[in-house]
Amino acid sequence: MLLLSREDIKKVITMKDIIEADKKAFQMVVEGTCELPLRTNIQAPKSNGVFLFMPAYVESMDTASLKIVNVFPGNIAQGLPSTPAQVLLIDGANGLVTSVLDGTYVTQLRTGAASGAAFDILAKKDCKIGGLIGTGGQAATQLEAMLAARELAEVRVFDLDWERTRAFAERMQEELKDYGAKIIAVKTSDEAVVDSDLLITVTPSTKPVFDGTKVKKGATVSCVGAYQHHMQEMDPAILPRASKIYFDSKEAVLSESGDILIPLEQGIITEDDFTGDLGDVINGKVVGRENDDEIIVFETVGVAVQDLMAAKVIYDKAVAAGVGTQWS
Numbered sequence: 001m002l003l004l005s006r007e008d009i010k011k012v013i014t015m016k017d018i019i020e021a022d023k024k025a026f027q028m029v030v031e032g033t034c035e036l037p038l039r040t041n042i043q044a045p046k047s048n049g050v051f052l053f054m055p056a057y058v059e060s061m062d063t064a065s066l067k068i069v070n071v072f073p074g075n076i077a078q079g080l081p082s083t084p085a086q087v088l089l090i091d092g093a094n095g096l097v098t099s100v101l102d103g104t105y106v107t108q109l110r111t112g113a114a115s116g117a118a119f120d121i122l123a124k125k126d127c128k129i130g131g132l133i134g135t136g137g138q139a140a141t142q143l144e145a146m147l148a149a150r151e152l153a154e155v156r157v158f159d160l161d162w163e164r165t166r167a168f169a170e171r172m173q174e175e176l177k178d179y180g181a182k183i184i185a186v187k188t189s190d191e192a193v194v195d196s197d198l199l200i201t202v203t204p205s206t207k208p209v210f211d212g213t214k215v216k217k218g219a220t221v222s223c224v225g226a227y228q229h230h231m232q233e234m235d236p237a238i239l240p241r242a243s244k245i246y247f248d249s250k251e252a253v254l255s256e257s258g259d260i261l262i263p264l265e266q267g268i269i270t271e272d273d274f275t276g277d278l279g280d281v282i283n284g285k286v287v288g289r290e291n292d293d294e295i296i297v298f299e300t301v302g303v304a305v306q307d308l309m310a311a312k313v314i315y316d317k318a319v320a321a322g323v324g325t326q327w328s
Helices: 006-012 015-031 073-078 103-122 139-149 162-175 189-193 250-256 258-266 278-282 304-321
Strands: 002-004 040-044 049-058 063-071 085-091 097-102 129-133 154-158 182-185 198-201 220-223 244-247 296-299
Touching (some): 006 103, 015 103, 049 304, 063 103, 063 304, 085 103, 097 304, 103 139, 103 220, 103 244, 103 304, 129 139, 139 154, 244 278, 250 258
Parallel strands (some): 002 097, 129 154, 129 198, 154 182, 220 296
Antiparallel strands (some): 049 063, 085 097
16 A cells, blocks of 8 residues: 655646546546545534545546545644545555545645636636635645646735735745746735636635626636535626536535525526536537636536546556555
């Protein structure tokens, strides 16, 4: 069994590798070529947390996986990851666990890569300004995925905690300097939204974190954080303005995400307004962006086959490079 830490993974993988792995995962979702039970969700109200168990199996690859991910937003204040996790990669031919990976980092990578894949496929080609709302555990890879998908000049970052926002922007400016973009901390949500060609929201908020009327024509918006029914980052005002609405998995979104479920219940949108899953766009079965003026919305809650595909490419590269710790 190969143990792979965050540092091990960083040695062998790039964000573009994970974006491509996510694209394949989204194709599998729409093609039905993976076993993908909806994740088991156990609430931990005493600690304002939730335990999530996410299995997946791809028969054609003889590979299965199980991610154990526990979401505890209060951890941030204690200097702990808000989404501690492990991913078990399993040999589909004999059931043996072949690798245990730092699931917190795998989650960050594949979740960021979902936005990256959406931007790569749906965003207009000429994008210069990005906006990021949220600076928690998922934010760094969301920012990197945005930069990997389009050559941006500037990204404006907003969070309710100004000091954390400023520190995050400074750290990201150094860590992601090779992308050549200027990372700027801003003090209002509007500053992050206005003029942004790409916008990501990645917070655990239960109320909208931006003004949907301020989103510019031609923008592509990826909403990431609303993984439960009561969560709602997205301002529903953007939905009637959106030319197209896409999902990583419509089934998963409609079972979990308040960003979409709440506007449906309020009659702001209907299912007729949905364009389709990203995998169908990749496969050419659903139309993508048709002009540079369209506002496009992408909602992602994450599916377990993303973890499987990310873990598999990381594992294969680690084995080839001789990276990681063997445990027998």
